[in-house]
Amino acid sequence: MxxxxxxxxxxxxxxxxxxxxxxxxxxxxxxxxxxxxxxxxxRPDVSFPAVVKKDGRRIEFERAKLRASMNLALRKRPVSTEQIDGAIERIEEKLLGLGLREIPSHRIGELVMRELKKLDKVAYVRFASVYRSFEDIDEFKTLVDEVRR
The missing domain is CATH 2.40.50 (OB fold (Dihydrolipoamide Acetyltransferase, E2P))
Structure with missing residues (x-):
């Protein structure tokens, strides 16, 4: 090495x-x-499904992109690196467990949101507000109300 x-x-x-x-x-x-x-x-070298973007392009799954998007949402939040690693591992296990050759990017986004919701509510709202492309404040308010429940 x-x-x-x-x-x-x-x-x-x-x-x-x-x-x-x-x-x-x-x-x-x-x-x-x-x-x-x-x-x-x-870790074992396994083949992840190809990610199908909204515009139809197919790209290779990249763990680094997943980590970067989660880190952005979790910036300045009290979540440890070990917790983030665990969330990423669970997402990857889910992707492999599906046994698919391709997966739409929105399904990965939903998996990320599910993990962020467990880790930190503020990070979840940050990610969801960008991921779901809110058009107005009412959509944002609905999400915040959902998290409060």
């Missing part, structure tokens, strides 16, 4: 842990050259 700090290829595994649900392995590594530590994750 190449060191992300100095590029040296000689790194040692210092600690190995299996996740609670045994879906991935977390390894702490140390570079032999600069002695800095970093974390790597090992």
């Amino acid at each position: 190449k060191c992300p700090f100095c590029g040296h290829t000689d790194t040692q595994v210092v600690e190995t842990r299996i996740s609670e649900d045994a879906d991935f392995i977390r390894r702490r590594r140390q570079c032999a050259a600069c002695e800095k530590r970093f974390t790597t994750y090992e």
Whole structure:
């Protein structure tokens, strides 16, 4: 494994842990050259369904895009990285469990909203207001009222 700090290829595994649900392995590594530590994750390489956008384009599912959109909604909110990782894992498990070759982007958006609603109500409202493209304040008010219930 190449060191992300100095590029040296000689790194040692210092600690190995299996996740609670045994879906991935977390390894702490140390570079032999600069002695800095970093974390790597090992998870099975699986094929996610292609994402079908509103305009009909098909793109590859990207975990980084999912994380970025969730992080944007959760910006400055009291939600830990571990909680976000767990939500992303649940979304990915759901996508794989569906067994589809393609999935409409709106279904992924609904999965994200469901996870955000569990994590943080403010983040849920932030995401939903952009995702659902509200046209007026009444739609926004309806969503807020729904969250309050």
